[in-house]
Amino acid sequence: MTASLLEQLIDAFRVLPGVGQKTAQRMAYHVLERDREGGQRLANALADSVERVGHCERCRDFSETPVCTICASAARDAHLLCVVESPVDRLAIEQATGYRGYYFILQGRLSPLDGIGPRELGLDALAARLAEGEVQELVVATNPTVEGEATAHYLAQLARQHKVKPTRLTHGVPLGGELEYVDRGTLSHAFGSRSEMPI
Numbered sequence: 573m574t575a576s577l578l579e580q581l582i583d584a585f586r587v588l589p590g591v592g593q594k595t596a597q598r599m600a601y602h603v604l605e606r607d608r609e610g611g612q613r614l615a616n617a618l619a620d621s622v623e624r625v626g627h628c629e630r631c632r633d634f635s636e637t638p639v640c641t642i643c644a645s646a647a648r649d650a651h652l653l654c655v656v657e658s659p660v661d662r663l664a665i666e667q668a669t670g671y672r673g674y675y676f677i678l679q680g681r682l683s684p685l686d687g688i689g690p691r692e693l694g695l696d697a698l699a700a701r702l703a704e705g706e707v708q709e710l711v712v713a714t715n716p717t718v719e720g721e722a723t724a725h726y727l728a729q730l731a732r733q734h735k736v737k738p739t740r741l742t743h744g745v746p747l748g749g750e751l752e753y754v755d756r757g758t759l760s761h762a763f764g765s766r767s768e769m770p771i
Contacts, residue, residue, distance in 0.1 A: 578600065578604075581600045581603075581604075582596045582597050582599075582600045583596070585599045585600055624636055627679075628640035628643055630643040630674075630701075631643050631674065631675050631676050631677055632676065632677040632678070632679055632694050632697070633659050633662060633675065633677045634659050642674065642675060643674060647672075648672050648673055648674055649672050649673045649674075650673075650674065650706045650707070651673070651706065651707060651708040651709060652671070652672070652673025652674065652707070652708070652709050652711060653673060653674050653675070653676055653701070653702075653707045653709070653710050653711065654671060654673055654674070654675050654676070654710075654711040654713050655675075655676045655677075655678060655698070655710060655711065655712055655713060655714065655727055656675060656676075656677055656678065656713045656714070656751070657677075657678050657679075657680060657681050657714050657715055657720065657723075657751075658677065658678075658679065658680075658752075659677055660751075660752040661677075661713065661715070661751040661752060662675050662677060663752075664751050664752050664754070664759060665713065665751075665759070665763060667756065668756040668757075668759040668760045668763070669759065669760050669763040669764070671711075671763060673709075673711070676694075676697075676698050676701065678693040678694065678695075678714070678723070679693065679694070680692065680693055681693070681714060681715070681717075681719040681720050681722075681723040682719055682722050682723040682726060683719050690726070693723075695726075695727075695730065698727075698730065699730060699733075699734070702730065702731065702734035702736050703734055707734075707736050708736060708737060709736065709737045709738075709739055710727065710728075710730075710731040710736050710737070710738045710739070711739050711740075711741075711766060712724045712727045712728060712731075712738055712739065712740045712741075712769065713740075713741050713751065713763075714727070715749065715750050715751055716745055716746065716748065716749060717748060717750075724740060724769070728740075728769040732771075737768060738768065738769045739766045739767060739768050739769065740766060740767060740768075740769045741762045741763055741766050742762060742766055742767050745758065745759070745762045
């Protein structure tokens with residue numbers, strides 16, 4: 573038996589992180605009872621984004637164009653490359669710090685049990701970028717989780733293979749925390765006091 577349109581709508585809201593059955597029901601009822609116009613805008617924006625937003629060829633961030641605006645900017649410092657796990661982490665750093673280098677977005681972290689290895693994170697593209705010789709410092713800004721630390725260690729080794737100095741965020745980023753939830757002051761301080769990673 574096919575689910576009703578209302579059941580399909582509720583189920584569709586459940587694809588969002590942190591949205592369970594009750595929250596999805598509230599969202600669906602709100603759209604239908606109070607804001608059908610807003611629901612139509614949401615549907616259109618979602619359809620357009622899924623269709624037209626891809627990944628930057630240079631940094632792997634979300635972008636509507638082959639090269640994102642940050643990578644296309646000549647005003648940034650080409651000697652600095654910051655590696656983050658997700659676009660949300662890149663946004664947090666942009667908003668909280670004065671960092672003016674470029675980025676590389678992993679879109680995840682090393683997790684062999686989940687089948688996520690170097691290839692899935694685009695580390696071959698990162699290695700090619702480091703091999704160009706322009707990057708002098710690789711700022712490793714992965715989250716301080718077990719997988720994030722393993723990824724950081726791998727990135728540090730990769731940087732050293734290309735004669736690039738790896739640095740890591742320090743002070744104030746809690747172990748086991750996620751960058752997107754760290755307040756701006758703490759993140760700014762951690763970013764400003766990064767240190768070289770040990771061998």
